[in-house]
Amino acid sequence: MPDRKPRPYSRKQALQNAAFLEQLERTGNARDAARVTGLNRSMLTKRRNADPDFAQRWEAALTLAAARLARPDQTEGPARVVRSKGRLQLRVGKTRTIDRDAEQRFLAALSATANVRLSAAAAGFAHSSFYARARNHPGFAREMRVALAVGSERLEAALLESSLPESSVHDHWQHNDPPPIPAMTAAQAMQMIAWNDRRAKGLAEPDLAPKRGESNAAYLERKAKDYRAGLLLAEEEMRMVEYAQLEWRRGGRRTQWEPGGWEVALEIALRGKG
Numbered sequence: 001m002p003d004r005k006p007r008p009y010s011r012k013q014a015l016q017n018a019a020f021l022e023q024l025e026r027t028g029n030a031r032d033a034a035r036v037t038g039l040n041r042s043m044l045t046k047r048r049n050a051d052p053d054f055a056q057r058w059e060a061a062l063t064l065a066a067a068r069l070a071r072p073d074q075t076e077g078p079a080r081v082v083r084s085k086g087r088l089q090l091r092v093g094k095t096r097t098i099d100r101d102a103e104q105r106f107l108a109a110l111s112a113t114a115n116v117r118l119s120a121a122a123a124g125f126a127h128s129s130f131y132a133r134a135r136n137h138p139g140f141a142r143e144m145r146v147a148l149a150v151g152s153e154r155l156e157a158a159l160l161e162s163s164l165p166e167s168s169v170h171d172h173w174q175h176n177d178p179p180p181i182p183a184m185t186a187a188q189a190m191q192m193i194a195w196n197d198r199r200a201k202g203l204a205e206p207d208l209a210p211k212r213g214e215s216n217a218a219y220l221e222r223k224a225k226d227y228r229a230g231l232l233l234a235e236e237e238m239r240m241v242e243y244a245q246l247e248w249r250r251g252g253r254r255t256q257w258e259p260g261g262w263e264v265a266l267e268i269a270l271r272g273k274g
Helices: 011-027 030-037 041-050 052-070 100-113 116-123 127-136 138-158 186-204 216-249 263-273
Strands: 079-084 087-092
Touching (some): 011 041, 011 052, 041 052, 116 127, 138 216
């Protein structure tokens, strides 16, 4: 018989679980954590019994709560998964690290600016810290790509008016007499036309042309890697679209467990940049 897998959580259910586990890690008491978050404890217990991943996170939260109560001076920081001697383990330290809230502050700012350094400053960390996190956490890397794309699209929309032909922003040269063509032979003129064709293709699609000093084999290998990476990204994007459609059919709306409130930090970072 095929193994029964737990049904995927809706976004609301996933946020409920995260809020409960956060409180459980603070208090070490499941009943109190359920009361604080306004959730039904029996419902959470059923999820724990049906979902091994949620059960493991539950046990980890209880363990971290006990460790914090026993030695609060050595367990102040957020919990994180690390690799030690070839094994994955949950570790808590006193050093300030990027937690889930800092992630969301960074991603929210990135979706508004498409600027990694500025967004990192808004979250209170160095930009290199978020690049390192993206290398180690595929989920965060995915959300970082999405936030960058959203930010770029928003900036592109803001600049759309100036990019339209009707804006007359970049066409001043057309309203002046062009300079005279320098003297050249027919061969020189044909060579100039060929060069300009290559430049135009490079501006339109820069990855199509081989890089300077790149061998043909290296160029073909790079294009093959780009193609495979494009297929993976397209598949991931399709899954994200399918999940968004599923949430829409469920009537998904903003819930009381949604995080937020990152605009002020971004405004402060923007003022400091000015």
